[in-house]
Amino acid sequence: MGELDGSLRLGKIGFLNVLPVYYALEKGLIEHPFEIYEGSPSELNRMIAKGDLGISAISSLEYGCNYRKYLLIPGLSISSVGKVKSVVLFSDHPVEKLDQEGILLTNKSYTSVHLLKLLFSKFWEVNPCYIRDESSSGFHFYKNYPAVLAIGDDALKLARGGKFRYQYDLGEAWHRWTGKPFVFAVWVINKRIMASLNGHMQVAYDALMAAKKFGMEHLTDIALEASSENILPYTECLEYFKQLRYDLTDEYLEGLELFFSYLVETRLLPEKPLIHFFPGS
Template sequence: MSVRLGKIGYLNVLPIYHPLETGILPMDCEVTSGPPAELNRLMDAGLLDVSAASSVEYARHADKYYLIPDIAIGSRGPVQSVLLLSRRPVEELDRRTILVSAQTHTSAALLRVLQAKLWKIRTVFTTGSATDVLGTGERPQAILCIGDEALNLRYHPDYPYRIDLGEAWRELTGLPFIFGVWIVSRESWNRDREKVEQAANLLLAGKHWGEENIADVCVMAAEESCLNDEEMCSYFDGLVYDLGPEEQRGMRAFYESLVETGIIERVPELVFLPSA
């Protein structure tokens, strides 16, 4: 079997996947690229074996997955690519409508938590592409955008109020926020443990390569973005690729908040790949 590997189609995972996709680290996987929401769907449907996925996807279906240890995507403050762009101060958004990217599950859930616990407001969500909507000339009161779209729209002149959800989470809790994790289908693990374990180890090797070559990655990423080299390095400097004790505390705090706000029913246990 060739392992079916999911890849988030954003620049923030370039440090991990570049060495895999260019042959720097030999890979025997079938790669599917897409936004987090699509990878969540594919994992839930059993159409991928190993994938990056939203931390909310793990929370909702923890019994179907194992977490790959010590690899994640998050921040210890500003993340720069998960932004609430607003035409008015956030406190004035009460009872108004926010356009939310259809590509995200975790960021939308985090926004719900921040509204309830930090800003004490309620809003209505509608889903869609911010880039497409803005292209029509329409100007929603507020937009939640993620990934490369957030990097491209963060200085939009019609949206003077910019709230970085990673920074808002730190303001609320003092903890890192983990937007995405790498998960393994338990069914795939039971079917072909050796190959799935090789794929998991390959992702960890890719992470280590990316950390050691991050300056080169910044230059490569800037070539595909509206950000210059300095801005791209600032972006990558703010990202967390670890899933250590502090990041796990942040995940558990998020899951507890999701229970409090009625988004999930219970806090899942963090279950990692079985050791050999």
């Protein structure tokens, strides 16, 4: 695979959805140069922006906000074509009845919050009140609100819990609105870190691609092991992994660029980001 002096810090989102990419790396089944650090999407966004991580999975919005700092890793994302299952608006009321109602926003993700705001303003045409409660990071706090945006493992648990009468999958809503896939997360390299790798970034890229390939070929084994975390039973976990998309094709990039265009139009982004890849595909 080649040589890479020292270890390269790789950010891992602390949710079930990235397991097919990281499983082979963490089990030592693929030779790699990484020191893996796990955190929430918002935490990883901050760390890679500061240069505390070399490569990481990050919110697609973080790339949009700071694209000059990053290069995208080709062929790797967390996306959906329709339902994503783990980015969900839970509500006691139908979405059309949420005008001026309070909605608790997750503090773990930027992309999902901005997607929700777009859907309300342009698709559902409803004007709710958004609540950010930094103390509400725990699963048990959700019962205090009539509607909440939950992501990742929290969303999977809430969906099975039956507390809320209505569930709106944001990947499905985006697809119904635009007909496009939605890219929730991408993998990027910090340009400043890349400059210090002396041309050895290809080693890291090859390891990520090999790990992804292993994961796609062993989803049943990974789902079986993941079911022991008591987030989803085996059959639902396998269905979840199969429903997610881990590629970053031209079709997915069209969805990503459309998302960015809407954010610029609604002044949630100051400019349209440019798409720049690490030249290792």
